[in-house]
Amino acid sequence: MFPKVVDQHKPNKPLIPNGLGVLYVLVSSVYLFLLYYLDYAAALPLAGCILFGGFMGLLDDWMDLRWRYKAFLPIFASLPLAVLREGKPVMATYIFGKVDFSKFHLGGFPLGETLFYFAIIPLIVTVATNAVNQLGGLNGLETICPSIVMIGLMFTSSRSVLLFIPLIVYLVLAAFNFLGKVFVGNTGSFAIGITLASYSIIANNEQTLLLSILPFIFNSSLILLNVFLFGKTAHLVLEGTKLRSNSKRSLVTLIAHNRLLTERKLVLAVSSLVTLSTFIAVFVWSIW
Secondary structure, eight states, X not given: OOOEEEOTTSTTOOEEEOOTHHHHHHHHHHHXXXXXXXXXXXXXXHHHHHHHHHHHHHHHHHHOOOHHHHTTTHHHHTHHHHHXXXXXXXXXXXXTXXXXXXXXXXXXXXXXXXXXXXXXXXXXXXXXXXXXHHSOSSTTHHHHHHHHHHHHHHHTOSOGGGGHHHHHHHHHHHHHHHTTSOOOHHHHHHHHHHHHHHHHHHTTOHHHHHHHTHHHHHHHHHHHHHHHHHOOOOOOEEETTEEEBSOOSSHHHHHTBTSOBOHHXXXXXXXXXXXXXXXXXXXXXXXX
């Protein structure tokens, strides 16, 4: 049913079903629409964002879009949040405390709210989605790491019912993905990235998201700096059954620099970093 792609990090280069992230999109959307039917209003914008994210990822899987194009696609996925005005225009920050954008007016024009819904929200969704999408390439990275962040976000909010079924579905996909049985594709990575960003806005715990995805942001920063400054991308070299890197152009290649590691050890190493950042985010939330 699903197109197969080559698993580049296996000695025999097996063909693996790709695009299984569409199952996450479909099941999560149906679940959220049922919640909306039961008068849980916040479920509608989250469903809309996931559907947008899934469609954009599917488009990328079909057309293999260049980064300069798909980097801005998440802006459109933030439209359900902006148009439906979901999420209070109040953002908790570690430096300035809680900033209430609804208090900023220019004459009679709600400048603060407009800035929040049509500038800040798209920025959060775009950065988070692209950061999650860029931390991939190994079996489990695109599924285990976002699942850890999702658990942290659910723990620090009162709207975790929105993510009960999405988390279960993605954990099942993560198990098969880690075993090298399926790939979620860009469909899954885009959808889960937008899920994390959208949910953090709906639940008003953007600061938890920021701390949790620091390893993702660090990875994206390394990749972009090397691309723009040196025109070089990160890659791993397969030697027997282990992976090695001669460069430090991403989080994965930094860990594997001049050392031989199995794919699973690399994935577990990165997952441990995400677990640590998420734990710190939850701890900070608990004492904030």
